[in-house]
Amino acid sequence: MxxxxxxxxxxxxxxxxxxxxxxxxxxxxxxxxxxxxxxxxxxxxxxxxxxxxxxxxxxxxxxxxxxxxxxxxxxxxxxxxxxxxxxxxxxxxxxxxxxxxxxxxxxxxxxxxxxxxxxxxxxxxxxxxxxxxxxxxxxxxxxxxxxxxxxxSSGESLHRRGYKVEVLEAPLSEVLAAGILLHTDFETKIGFLDPMCGSGTLVTEALMINTGMAPNLLREKFGFMTWLNFERRMWNEIKEKAIEQIKEPSIDFNAYDISRKAIFSTKKNLSLLRYGDRVNVIKKDLFKLKDCHKIDFIIMNPPYDIRLKEEEIISFYQNIGDKLKQDCAPCDAWVFSGNIDALKRLGLRPSKKIKMMNGKIEAELRRFEVEPRIKN
Ligand SMILES: C[S@@+](CC[C@H](N)C(=O)[O-])C[C@H]1O[C@@H](n2cnc3c(N)ncnc32)[C@H](O)[C@@H]1O
The missing domain is CATH 3.30.2130.30 (VC0802-like)
Structure with a gap:
């Protein structure tokens, strides 16, 4: 077929x-x-x-x-x-x-x-x-x-994985988050951080990729289940095999956010996943972040809220760039945003730019290989 x-x-x-x-x-x-x-x-x-x-x-x-x-x-x-x-x-x-x-x-x-x-x-x-x-x-x-x-054969869109019980404003689609991560090589790293995790879509998808958990294992319904030719036994065998494939994470996963609600929501979503309790979910302001020495991979989707004033967005992104340079180097940092002008304000030279869409908004994923500054 x-x-x-x-x-x-x-x-x-x-x-x-x-x-x-x-x-x-x-x-x-x-x-x-x-x-x-x-x-x-x-x-x-x-x-x-x-x-x-x-x-x-x-x-x-x-x-x-x-x-x-x-x-x-x-x-x-x-x-x-x-x-x-x-x-x-x-x-x-x-x-x-x-x-x-x-x-x-x-x-x-x-x-x-x-x-x-x-x-x-x-x-x-x-x-x-x-x-x-x-x-x-x-x-x-x-x-x-x-x-x-x-x-x-799917019925409902496959972004409905079945783990998102708590949703905050502006979450990434699970399919988009997984796609973003698959563009990176985060699995070669030792310490993963999303410092602006929101409801935790990136860290949740990353954990599932790293543990080999099939993304739709928690989903109960698929379109093909009500088809005339549905082979329940075959489906059960496929699911059992997928469960057997789940392995321990090989990376330290960290997710921070300044909002208490975001932390609650990320924890709740992770709680449905095997090894979800291995993720350090902590309420933290990115701009107060100091100790990054065990983190060599950072990925984030900062707010690009159109309700914020233009100058505020620009200085917000400038501060993110400064923070990465001052306290997180060396690290492989990836930033996804629907505000491409703001991305330019990070003050870092991207080694990769990938055009994407976030819903109807044109967005970009940029990679920055942040090196420590040489002090005179
Ligand atoms: C666009 S949302 C992230 C959505 C997330 N990727 C998801 O899929 O749910 C941006 C997040 O950045 C957080 N944030 C804003 N300023 C922050 C700061 N200074 N430190 C840490 N988090 C911050 C907000 O609370 C919000 O949850």
């Missing part, structure tokens, strides 16, 4: 490496997606193990359509019995970028009609629509006149 792993802008390469690590040799990198062939086992493994994937689709048909009638006829000619039982429910998700099809709701409506009429003609009955919790979620993607119909 054709598997389409969807991701965020800037994470395509990282995702393709993860897919390669699952044993896939041939894959195609597309815009915000990686496409490969596989069986049910690989589909389940992809949902469980891919840290930088947002959802895993299974392509069932693609064709061109010049108008709505052609879309309807071609969608109706798919053998839906293979994917959807009469007593099951379904929903249609659309992603439309086309001059011909300008209303995504109408596209969903046409495909829904095609499925309903397919069944009515064959058996006089049809499966019901359930947009809230469908058994089978169908994805229709149209770009110009190209139509791709696929089944969503």
């Amino acid at each position: 054709k598997i389409i792993a969807k991701t965020l802008k800037g994470l395509e390469e990282v995702l393709s490496k993860e897919i390669h690590n699952l044993g896939v040799k041939d894959f195609t990198i597309a815009k915000r997606a990686v496409i490969y062939e596989g069986d049910l086992k690989l589909l389940y493994n992809s949902n469980l193990h891919l840290r930088s994937a947002l959802r895993i689709l299974v392509g069932i048909d693609d064709f061109t359509a010049e108008n709505e009638d052609e879309l309807y006829e071609k969608a109706k000619s798919i053998d839906w019995k293979k994917y959807l039982g009469l007593n099951q429910t379904f929903a249609i998700d659309t992603n439309v970028n086309s001059d011909i099809f300008t209303h995504s709701k109408y596209v969903a409506y046409k495909v829904k009609d095609a499925i309903a009429d397919f069944y009515m003609e064959k058996s006089g009955r049809r499966p019901n629509v359930n947009t809230f919790e469908p058994d089978v979620k169908i994805n229709v993607r149209i770009f110009k006149n190209n139509v791709e119909i696929s089944l969503d």
Whole structure:
């Protein structure tokens, strides 16, 4: 089957490496997606193990359509019995970028009609629509006149790992946090610190990567579980194997934040993870940080709050840069921010810049190899 792993802008390469690590040799990198062939086992493994994937689709048909009638006829000619039982429910998700099809709701409506009429003609009955919790979620993607119909094997987006019980303002998406970390080589280090941890997404994802814990092990529901071909025994075996693979962390993990609420939230989120209690979560102001000698890797996502005044942001980022130079060198520091002008104010020369998106905001991940200053 054709598997389409969807991701965020800037994470395509990282995702393709993860897919390669699952044993896939041939894959195609597309815009915000990686496409490969596989069986049910690989589909389940992809949902469980891919840290930088947002959802895993299974392509069932693609064709061109010049108008709505052609879309309807071609969608109706798919053998839906293979994917959807009469007593099951379904929903249609659309992603439309086309001059011909300008209303995504109408596209969903046409495909829904095609499925309903397919069944009515064959058996006089049809499966019901359930947009809230469908058994089978169908994805229709149209770009110009190209139509791709696929089944969503994940259901809810894979950023919902199942560990985040406490959320603060402006948390990173788990998929984005994992993708950021996979761009770095933090696993070659001995001491990890996120000094502005918020609800702890970066440290939690880092701990899971380092202990080999599958990112979606705590998640209870996946779309494929309500498919006609769900192989429960295979899925249980895959999960058991993933549990056996978890190993002790090889790095000292530290997460600080100035806010008491953030500390509470990070601890709570980590508490659901094996070895979560090994992370030092401490209330601390970055600007009062003194002893960094056991820390050789720093990653942070400082606030870039648009509510703050421009001058305040600039001096805040300048102070971060000064702190890194004065008290944290030598270290490998990575800063992710949606305020690119502010990143320039750190006063450090980046050795790497990676463009990404944080939701709808253009963001950048920058690496700084901070060296101690030579004193005269
Ligand atoms: C954008 S949020 C980080 C979100 C986090 N990456 C997550 O996924 O939840 C920025 C965090 O920086 C913290 N912060 C702001 N000033 C700080 C300081 N001087 N020292 C330590 N933390 C600070 C805030 O309390 C906030 O939790």
